[in-house]
Amino acid sequence: MSYDNDNIFAKILRSEIPSERVYEDDATLAFMDIMPRADGHVLVIPKGAARNMLDATPEQLAACLVTVQKIAHAQIKAFNADGTTLQQFNEAAGGQEVFHLHYHVLPRHEGIRLRPPGTMEKPELLKEHAEKIRQALS
Numbered sequence: 001m002s003y004d005n006d007n008i009f010a011k012i013l014r015s016e017i018p019s020e021r022v023y024e025d026d027a028t029l030a031f032m033d034i035m036p037r038a039d040g041h042v043l044v045i046p047k048g049a050a051r052n053m054l055d056a057t058p059e060q061l062a063a064c065l066v067t068v069q070k071i072a073h074a075q076i077k078a079f080n081a082d083g084t085t086l087q088q089f090n091e092a093a094g095g096q097e098v099f100h101l102h103y104h105v106l107p108r109h110e111g112i113r114l115r116p117p118g119t120m121e122k123p124e125l126l127k128e129h130a131e132k133i134r135q136a137l138s
């Protein structure tokens with residue numbers, strides 16, 4: 001399985017399609033999932049090419065997890081969350097739909113289930129949630 005330079009997250013990295021970015025550093029980018037399964041659902045990706053966890057370098061994996069931790073802390077602060085769920089899927093059989101390595105970081109509240117996948121969020125609400133996370137990071 002090879003890396004496709006034209007996958008949707010590669011296009012987001014090149015700013016060829018819009019995204020609601022909340023954080024970036026030299027190695028990683030974090031942005032809002034357009035179909036959030038919880039308010040504040042963020043995706044963390046490496047800036048370099050990696051199809052998924054199976055072909056990623058140790059450096060990419062490490063950089064992503066450092067950013068995941070930053071985002072999780074910011075989400076907990078921004079949404080007064082009780083916990084965090086981290087999801088990461090590999091290949092279609094593993095549930096992966098976009099073939100650029102990504103981590104789902106989901107703020108969780110006691111007793112509240114994740115929403116089913118597949119419902120687009122209103123751009124204004126994504127913006128509002130992103131702003132809360134950006135403020136918590138600053």
Ligand code: AMP
Nearest residue numbers: 008019032033034035089095096097098
């Ligand atoms: P998966 O590969 O199964 O981890 O799922 C891909 C995730 O990417 C889903 O949660 C989608 O809602 C999300 N997604 C797909 N396209 C975009 C996009 N253009 N911007 C932000 N998130 C996206």
